[in-house]
Amino acid sequence: MTKRQRFLQRTRSRLFSKGAPDYILLALVVILVLFGLVMVYDASVIVASETYGDQFRFLKLQTVWVLVGAAAFAFTYLFDYHNYPKLIVPAIVTTIVLLVLVVFAGPLVFGxxxxxxxxxxxxxxxxxxxxxFTVYLACWLAKQKQRSGNLKEAFTQHLKTELLPFAFILFTICFLIIVEPDLGTTAVVAFTALAVYFISGTDALHTLGSFFIIAVMGVLGVLAAIISPYRASRVSTFLETIKSGYAPDPWISGYQINQVLIAIGSGGLFGIGFGESRQKFFYLVGNSAFTDTIFAVYAEEFGFVGDVVLVLAFLMFVSRGLRIARNAHDRLGSLLATGITVWIGLQAFLNIAANIALGPLTGIPLPFFSYGGSSMVVVLAGVGILLNVSKSSEKAVFR
Structure with missing residues (x-):
């Protein structure tokens, strides 16, 4: 057997056998991250040049964050996910402490x-x-015991050991995020938690519990509007835009969404060309051209066809992620994969929906694309967990 034949045999063995990560998902993420870097440079070049005198400023910073994210990816991929329950309690406590501290000690930026x-x-x-929080819920729900066959006892057990503790920790995390305020992140956390909770059991008690959690989320939404009238105005602007097709006050509350829609509409079918965006010339407010509305710049340059390709890429990500969850070796792996897939997929959907006026602009980043270190690092860490679970899948990658 020649060296080439041995190499091909080893490659086939790795790709078509159990114990191999999902290379399709890995390749997709690498492509999205690399193209995201290109888009960050493209969308930020004007702001970087005019404000800092360095057209590569945000590209260099984002590249650093991608490298940090790659290190986080390597750790979560190589570290056996069955050991996560030992580490997740200190991690969630640290997260809660940081959420409390940022409310009191964080700098005030745009309210x-x-x-x-x-x-x-x-x-x-x-x-x-x-x-x-996603990892914490997966670890916690994975160890819940089977309930008693008696309906009354089962309901009492479910209420004490699952629903009330779940609702308490969900409300605590979401409340701390709302008071920042950050409505978009609250929605992502809440709906991801709901998905993990629901997938952990499919009986009537879980269904009733899910409706209860939706009610809690509604209360949180009302609370967000009370705490932050500015967020309430964003929602009202969105509703008026849906009703009339144009923001009610294009120079104040509706300015940003109008500029976003102009960018997307200008793209037409095939776009105006890479690097040719006009809206990035300070029409989009502040740094939003390369953060939460980077999709508008992308749509302006690549048009409807490019938009469809990007949406299909995220749908493919969700499809591969749910496949990993379905074929996971155990309950913990399935819940982890479900939570991470829903989180990243939902975040992408909410960002794109907000950009095309199907939802309010809340500052939520587009995964793999938007400039921002915290988002990039945690998303890549999440992908590492997803591929970690795929290594122990019941099926090979291409079967």
């Missing part, structure tokens, strides 16, 4: 306290909460 600023680095605890 919100979301970050700790250390030089040019901003650390956002609510991004960390997406990862730690």
């Amino acid at each position: 919100s306290r979301r970050w700790f600023s250390i030089g040019v680095v901003n650390i956002q605890p609510s991004e960390l909460a997406k990862l730690t």
Whole structure:
């Protein structure tokens, strides 16, 4: 057997046997991250040049965060996920402490306290909460015991050991994020938690519990509007835009969404060309052209066809992630894969929906694309866990 034949045999063995990670998902993530770096440079070049005199400033910073994220990915991929339950309690406690501290000690930026600023680095605890809370719920729900066959006893057991503790920790995390305020992250955390909870059991008690949690989420939404009238105005602007097709006050509350829609509409079918975006010339407010509305710049340059390709890429990510969850070796792996897939997929959907006026603009980043260190690091760490679970899958990658 020649060297080439031996190499091909080893490659086939790795790709088509159990114990191999999902290489399709890995390749997809690598492509998204690399193209995301290109888009960060493209969308930030004007702001970087005019404000800092360095057109590569945000590209260099984002590259550093990608490398840090790659290190986080390597750790979560190589560290056996069955050991996560031993570490997750200190991690979730640390997350809660950071969420409390940022509310009181974080700098006030655009009416919100979301970050700790250390030089040019901003650390956002609510991004960390997406990862730690998802892992915490998966670890906790995975160890819940089978309930008694008696309905009354089963309901009491479910209420005490699952629903009330679950609702308490969910409310605590979401409340701390709401008071920052950060409605978008609250929605991602809450719906991800709901998905993990629901998938952990499919009986009537879980269904009733899910409706209860939805009610709690509704209360949190009302609370968010009371705490932050500015967020309430964003929602009202979104509703008016849906009703009339144009923001009610294009120079105040509706300015940003109008500029986003102009960018997307200008792209047409095939876009105006890479690097040719006009809206990135300070029409989009602040740094939003390369953060939460980077999709608008992408859509302007690549058009509807490019939008479809990107949406299909995220749908493929969700499909591969749910496949990993379905074929996971154990309950813990299935819950981890479900939670991480729903979190990243839902976040992408909410960001794109907000950009096309199907939801309010809440500052939620587009995974793998938006500039931001905290988001990039925790998302890549989450992907590491997802591929970690895929290694122990019941089926090979291509079967």
